[in-house]
Structures are given as structure tokens and as C-alpha cells.
Amino acid sequence: MRYNVAQLLKDETGQFRQYALHEDIRALDPGIVPLSALDGRIQMIRTADGILVTGTLRVSVELTCSRCAELFSTALQFKLEEEFRPTIDIVTGAALPLTVDDEPATQIDEHHIIDLTEVVRQDLLLAIPPSPVCRSKCAGLCPTCGKNWNEGRCDCTHDELDPRLQVLKQLLDE
Ligand SMILES: [Zn+2]
Ligand SMILES: [Zn+2]
Structure with missing residues (x-):
């Protein structure tokens, strides 16, 4: 889930790119058992400070029912909305100062790469219900x-x- 955004960083604020995302996420997290690829569309918009990534993603996962302990599959859909900030000035190549809001997961690296892996992992974990049930009337x-x-x-x-x-x-x- 790596995207080179060098060109977009050189664009004016408000410019954007759209991508279809289709990723095998079997290695994403030991707590996630995907039954399908992660699918969706993402949009990257040049902002004053960096690049805003938005999108809606879907994946089928295997969960364990919190009542009957049986495995079952469910389709999850979740939204992505995260602003990534450059660590290098795209024009001068100078290192940019980090702010308190800058987490490693939302930094654009020195090769102008946005890696969505960690934000997708965090958002997907949040999309999994804390007490999943295989059916609403599970006995x-x-x-x-x-x-x-x-x-x-x-x-x-x-x-x-x-x-x-x-x-x-x-x-x-x-
Ligand atoms: Zn159940
Ligand atoms: Zn009994």
C-alpha cells in the first residue's frame, strides 16, 4: 500500500489523484483473518500542509462469535481519512520540522512515499466489533x-x- 506522491506534492493545493486499491492483507496483523482482498477506492488531495488521503475500503474477515465461539465470516466496510505530511521539502530537499501531531504512520518518507499500511491496520482493527456475534439471535x-x-x-x-x-x-x- 505504498504510493509515490512526489508529483502530487509539486501540485497546487486542491489537486488530487484517485486510485483503485486491491491488496492482499493476510500479513497485515495477527489479529485479523481476511477472507478476501482489501478493496476500495482512495483519493489523495494536495493540502496546504501535505496530502489528505480519504477512501472507503471493504474486506471480508473471519471472526469468532463472542457468544457461541464459532467462527463466522462478515463483511467490514470502513472509511479512511488521514492527512500525511512530508518530512522533506519537495522543492529544496531540506528536512522539514516535525510537529507534535506527526506520527510515523502519517509521514511521507524521504522518497516521497505514502505507506497506508499502518493507518489501514489501525482503522480496520477499529472496524471490527468488540463483541462480534455470528447472528443477532445467537443463543x-x-x-x-x-x-x-x-x-x-x-x-x-x-x-x-x-x-x-x-x-x-x-x-x-x-
Ligand atoms: Zn454465535
Ligand atoms: Zn447444558
């Missing part, structure tokens, strides 16, 4: 025998009521 696992309740009930269900609920149940049963 989860029996806490006692571990049976996947999506595949049917188990026999131990009724014995495992909270003792306070057990009292209530007895009252209701009477």
Missing part, C-alpha cells in the same frame, strides 16, 4: 455442558438457575 453456549444452544437445548439448562430464581420458579410452579 450462545450452555455454561454447564458447553453445548451450542444454536444447535438445540441441552438437558442441564433447568438445573442451573440462580438459587434466588430457583425459589421464584418454585413459587411460580406451585
